[in-house]
Amino acid sequence: MQKAKKQPDQQQIASDFDKITQDYEKQINDALSFGGNEHQFYIDVKRDHLIRIAEKEFGSTDKLHVLDLGCGIGGYHAGLEGRFEELHGAEISERSIEVARKKYPFVHYAHFEGEHLPYPDDRFDIVFAICVMHHVPPAEWDGFVQEMYRVIKPGGLGLIFEHNPYNPATQYIVRSCEIDKDAVLLRPRHLRAMFRNAGFKDAETRTLLSVPPKGKFLQGLDELLGHLPFGAQYSLVAHK
DSSP states (O other), rough: OOOOOOOHHHHHHHHHHHHHHHHHHHHHHHHHHGTTOHHHHHHHHHHHHHHHHHHHHOOTTTTOOOEEOOOOTTTTGGGTTSSSSEEEEEEEEEHHHHHHHHHHHSEEEEEEEESSSSOTTTTTTEEEEEOOOGGGGGGGGGHOOOOOHHHHHEEEEEEEEEEEETTTHHHHHHHHOOGGGGGOOOOOHHHHHHHHHHHHHEEEEEEEESEEEEEEHHHHHHHHGGGGGSSSSSEEEEEO
């Protein structure tokens, strides 16, 4: 019988990301090259999706306090300047935080050790984590979601973007990317259950990137196809 692969702990993950900070974009673009779109395209899609969800839930977003949990080098932050009253980023890789602070001085960055977020209860209107949880050791998934719940205000939102484990192209990309060598993909049903168990209400998932949403027509089509399991990634939205 083949021995199960040992999962790294949060300290090892932080060390790994410290080492690849400078080559992060190149490694991802190399893995995505067969699809014809670079990483920035997928960043734009998910960032725009995040903004649409925030506007749908809150109307005006300029008074919101928002946390990007597992923000890395701040890849999503360039397009979020001025969107919220406060934008925070929390990350276990200290080197990534150093890089992000230099590029995006309008964001409030904080390092955390991977277990307890350095914020009080009920601090944020929205906490989002984009393609982060598959890097978190599975034994710590429940704690990750519970910390999200703790720092979200009553009536606020928890928002997750993750790779769709049922999409063959996504599986290929994850296998091809050195950054994802220890990734464990989360099934949408499992993720919904974790959020419900943490106390969230109305945890719903929808796929995205069933088609490349270039332009309003394809964007609308991609949203229409969101109830089908075909998209390369999926989002979860839940209310506290």
